[in-house]
Amino acid sequence: MTARIDIAGITRRYGDALALSGVSLTIEAGEYCVLLGPSGCGKTTLLNIIGGFADPTGGRLTIGGRDMVGVPAAKRPTTTVFQDYALFPHMTLIDNVGFGLRMRGIGRAARNAKAQEMLYLVGLKGADRKKPSELSGGQRQRVALARALAVDPDVLLLDEPLGALDLNLRRSMQEELKAIQRRVGATFVHVTHDQEEAMAIADRIVVMNAGKIEDQGPPERVYREPATRFVAAFLGETNFVPATVRQGRLHSPLGDLGLTTAPEETALTVCVRPEHVGPGRGAPGRVKVIETVFQGVHRRVRVAPEAAPDLHLQALLPVGMDAAPGDTLDLRIDTSHVTLLPAGTA
Numbered sequence: 468m469t470a471r472i473d474i475a476g477i478t479r480r481y482g483d484a485l486a487l488s489g490v491s492l493t494i495e496a497g498e499y500c501v502l503l504g505p506s507g508c509g510k511t512t513l514l515n516i517i518g519g520f521a522d523p524t525g526g527r528l529t530i531g532g533r534d535m536v537g538v539p540a541a542k543r544p545t546t547t548v549f550q551d552y553a554l555f556p557h558m559t560l561i562d563n564v565g566f567g568l569r570m571r572g573i574g575r576a577a578r579n580a581k582a583q584e585m586l587y588l589v590g591l592k593g594a595d596r597k598k599p600s601e602l603s604g605g606q607r608q609r610v611a612l613a614r615a616l617a618v619d620p621d622v623l624l625l626d627e628p629l630g631a632l633d634l635n636l637r638r639s640m641q642e643e644l645k646a647i648q649r650r651v652g653a654t655f656v657h658v659t660h661d662q663e664e665a666m667a668i669a670d671r672i673v674v675m676n677a678g679k680i681e682d683q684g685p686p687e688r689v690y691r692e693p694a695t696r697f698v699a700a701f702l703g704e705t706n707f708v709p710a711t712v713r714q715g716r717l718h719s720p721l722g723d724l725g726l727t728t729a730p731e732e733t734a735l736t737v738c739v740r741p742e743h744v745g746p747g748r749g750a751p752g753r754v755k756v757i758e759t760v761f762q763g764v765h766r767r768v769r770v771a772p773e774a775a776p777d778l779h780l781q782a783l784l785p786v787g788m789d790a791a792p793g794d795t796l797d798l799r800i801d802t803s804h805v806t807l808l809p810a811g812t813a
């Protein structure tokens with residue numbers, strides 16, 4: 468089963484500090500939603516409020532149309548995979564996975580059958596009798612997932628579930644998590660501070676900062692057209708170029724950045740992704756290379772444009788293109804891919 472989550476104006480205070488400040492969000496049934504943001508922005512607090520492990524100071528929460536305020540965690544249609552997995556070390560895997568069913572009074576035969584099915588689902592077939600100490604970190608993560616899924620939750624909550632795994636394992640688990648979510652059909656809410664993970668896995672990314680939602684939407688939309696400067700900088704890398712609108716064109720210290728429909732004389736910040744700065748004629752034109760890093764698929768360079776030497780730009784150049792510190796190059800911003808934000812936004 469699956470359920471929609473409606474969060475309306477949720478606030479959470481800790482003393483004088485505001486961990487969440489008027490957060491409103493709808494997560495559709497069966498969606499894979501990722502809460503993304505820097506440490507301390509309120510992700511865990513929001514997840515704990517959905518799961519019933521923290522109370523909001525104000526606001527409303529419904530899951531599947533049911534008001535959740537005052538409903539204890541165990542009575543909610545949610546289960547949580549905690550960051551440290553919280554497995555029972557003295558229990559076998561089958562008992563770990565069947566634990567939630569036992570708490571619900573399900574008999575041994577039925578819960579063992581379900582636990583076996585779940586261990587199979589997460590790729591741990593045949594490991595029923597092992598103990599958590601016999602497993603690798605990745606396998607323990609799978610057991611925690613199996614345990615949370617065994618009770619058929621409408622909503623699965625995951626707090627930095629892949630944080631303890633190395634990069635390769637993390638990438639393969641991202642794919643598996645998404646595949647498992649598609650199979651079970653539950654709504655998944657997954658907390659991470661890892662931008663790549665969020666983009667790889669999410670149907671909807673919710674970018675949080677300082678207790679508020681800055682932007683939300685499908686990964687491509689949020690990456691290509693970030694709603695705020697914070698989102699542009701946090702999700703990938705962005706060059707910020709100041710510009711003013713004159714006669715329907717964007718005038719910047721780097722030169723003419725093309726046509727715009729923004730009102731005359733508006734001061735704007737032009738967000739330029741490094742992958743949209745490449746060889747060619749146009750703005751910024753002649754640049755001096757300050758720094759280069761070979762990154763395999765491309766060469767990352769930091770350059771000082773002759774037109775505005777203090778306005779350094781990051782660019783991703785083809786590796787076949789020679790560029791060493793001190794060289795001069797002709798570069799061009801692909802103005803069809805820039806995003807415009809009001810000037811001076813935080």
Ligand code: ADP
Nearest residue numbers: 481485486504505506507508509510511512513
């Ligand atoms: P995240 O998961 O994004 O790193 P948290 O939700 O854990 O952030 O924390 C958000 C803010 O609330 C932080 O400033 C944190 O210090 C504060 N906070 C979280 N839990 C508590 C608590 N139990 N007591 C006091 N402050 C807390």
Ligand code: MG
Nearest residue numbers: 507510511512
């Ligand atoms: Mg957290």
